[in-house]
Amino acid sequence: MPLTPLPLPGADLAFDARWLPADEADALLALLRGTIPWEVHRIRLFGREHPAPRLSCWIGDPQASYRYSGTRFEPRPWPDALQPLRMRLERELGIGFNSVLANLYRGGSDAMGWHSDDERELGETPVIASLSLGATRRFVLKHRTDADRRLALELPHGSLLVMAGQTQRHYRHALPRTARTVGERLNLTFRHVEAVRLRAARRTG
Known part of the structure; x- marks a missing residue:
């Protein structure tokens, strides 16, 4: 079943709430939860470093170095379990992905603040x-200059959200904290780092 476009002016969004069947999603979650080498990334806010409120791992091809918030990340090797996903996404979306950021939200107090994935790489x-x-978990987007342009979306187990086009230029997005009791959420954001730009600028999210 094709992805469903989401109506948000100036953005290019598509969504499938059941992209991965429940049994495959269950198995993948259990496998990745125990095999990815999770770590706490440091982020820079207002000139000071803080531990990110989640566990993370930058994964990719050897050349897919990534720099954001003042820190350069060298990619960990691709786990075998992610290769079929990578190939399926490339086939369905017609895009080559050479990296993925894995984030593990351990509960409602783990979150991702407002940002855009607009690094030059x-x-x-x-x-x-x-x-x-x-x-x-609840995922929200808001326009950089027009407060009326917003979208809130519930992202369930096995769902796929694709952000493309001018989305990162026009919008910021976040995964807010919640006071509700919620279980763990593992998120995989596949992307393509442009190695030529990286070598020229040595500069990602």
Whole structure:
């Protein structure tokens, strides 16, 4: 079943709430939860470093170095379990992905603040394919200058959200904290780092 476009002016969004069947999503979550080498990334806010409120791992091809928030990340090797997903996404979306950021949200107090995936290594119109596993969490987008342009979306287990076109130029997005009791959520955001730009600028999210 093709992805369903989402109506948001100035953005290019598509969504499938059941992109990965439940049994495959269950198995993948259990496998990745125990095999990815999770770590706490440091982020820079207002000139000071803080531990990110989640566990993360930058994964990719050897040349897919990524720099954001003042830190350069060298990619960990691709786990075998992610290769079939990578190939399926490339086939369905017609995009080559050479990297993925894995984030593990351990509960409602783990979150992702407002940001855009607009680093130069990702190109002018990056395609970000975001697969959610585990607990359903609320994902929000807001326009950079027009407060009336917003979208809130529940991302359930096995769902796929694709952000493309001018989305990162026009919008910021976040995964807010919640006071509700929620289980773990594992998120995989597949992307393509442009190695030529990286070598020239040594500069990603």
